[in-house]
Amino acid sequence: MKLPVDSHSQEVGGQWLVVGLGNPGPDYAGNRHNIGQMVANELAVRAHAPFKSSRSNAMVAEGRIGADPLVAPRFILAKPLSFMNLSGGPTASLLKYFKLDPSRLIVVHDELDIPFDTVRLKAGGGNGGHNGIRDIAAALGTPDFVRVRVGIGRPPGRQAAADFVLRNFGSTERDVLPSLISDAADAVELVATDGLSAAQLKFHTTAE
Numbered sequence: 001m002k003l004p005v006d007s008h009s010q011e012v013g014g015q016w017l018v019v020g021l022g023n024p025g026p027d028y029a030g031n032r033h034n035i036g037q038m039v040a041n042e043l044a045v046r047a048h049a050p051f052k053s054s055r056s057n058a059m060v061a062e063g064r065i066g067a068d069p070l071v072a073p074r075f076i077l078a079k080p081l082s083f084m085n086l087s088g089g090p091t092a093s094l095l096k097y098f099k100l101d102p103s104r105l106i107v108v109h110d111e112l113d114i115p116f117d118t119v120r121l122k123a124g125g126g127n128g129g130h131n132g133i134r135d136i137a138a139a140l141g142t143p144d145f146v147r148v149r150v151g152i153g154r155p156p157g158r159q160a161a162a163d164f165v166l167r168n169f170g171s172t173e174r175d176v177l178p179s180l181i182s183d184a185a186d187a188v189e190l191v192a193t194d195g196l197s198a199a200q201l202k203f204h205t206t207a208e
Contacts, residue, residue, distance in 0.1 A: 015074045016192050017100050018043060019058075019091050021109040021132040023166075024081045032152045033165040035181070036108040036132075037079045039150065042185040044077050056093035057081045065189055073192035076100075085131035088139025095140070105145040106188055107136060112161055114151030117176050119183050119203045121148055123196055146191055150184045 020040025021033075028034055040061075044051060047063030054060040059079045066072025076098055080090040095105060109132055114120055124144040127133040137143040155164030169177055183203070190199040 013071070013073055013193065014104070015076065015098070015100065016104050016106055017076045017078065017091075017094055017098060018106045018108065018188055019078045019080065019087070019094075019136075021084060021087055021107060022079065023083050024079075028166070030168040031166050032169060033084060033110055035110045035150045035152060035184075038177075038181050039108045039148070039184040039188070040077050040079050042181050043075060043188060046185065046189075047075060047077070049077065051077070051079065053081075054078075054094075056090050056097060058090040058094060060094070066193070073189075075188075075192070085135055087132040088135035088137075091136050092139040102140050102142055102145045105140075106148060106191055107133065107145060108148045108150065108184060108188065109133060110152045110165060111149040112152060112154055112165070114149055114153070116151050116153035116173060117180050118151035119148065119180070119187050120151070121146065121187055121191065121196060121200050121203060123147070146196060148184055148187050148191070150180065 018040065020036035022028060022037035023033060043065065044061040046065045047061065049061035049063030051059040051061045058081055061077040064072040064074050076094065078090065078094055080087045082090055095102065109130060113128060123146045127137060133147065155161055187199050187203050190202060
């Protein structure tokens, strides 16, 4: 039976690779730059799936998320063990291993140009200066994959963006962080079950 297709010509249901971007190791775990991996962790909890090492230089968890496991989408959740700007190799390797097209890829990442506590989604387009997205597009030979963009806002004052993203969330931000992570995880699920357009309709309060 053919899967339904949303208005962006992406099939819904089935199997998806979700890559949460960040830097490896405990020193980076709480950084703003690692919000993608925090979302991957939340999805793994929902799937009741532990992360395990893989030959693709990534930690991987596999499971279904949904009330009915017979029809719920199957998620391959990945956290690359490479640094952010080398995310393309593990992502390409996982797509090849699981025999998935880039149209079945959802990348979750931090976004400076979106206000904190905001989730936006898009497929394709530029990388907005994000080195992880740039490397994935180069490794795949296409930018045409879904991005769940988790807003972290701009750095205050004259603080350099490179320093800002490699710092942990502030105390006020940490109060809101669980709901932001949950919203981003919901967005991933909605892309898989209802399509990108439906997810954008729910999470976009203003046009990009």
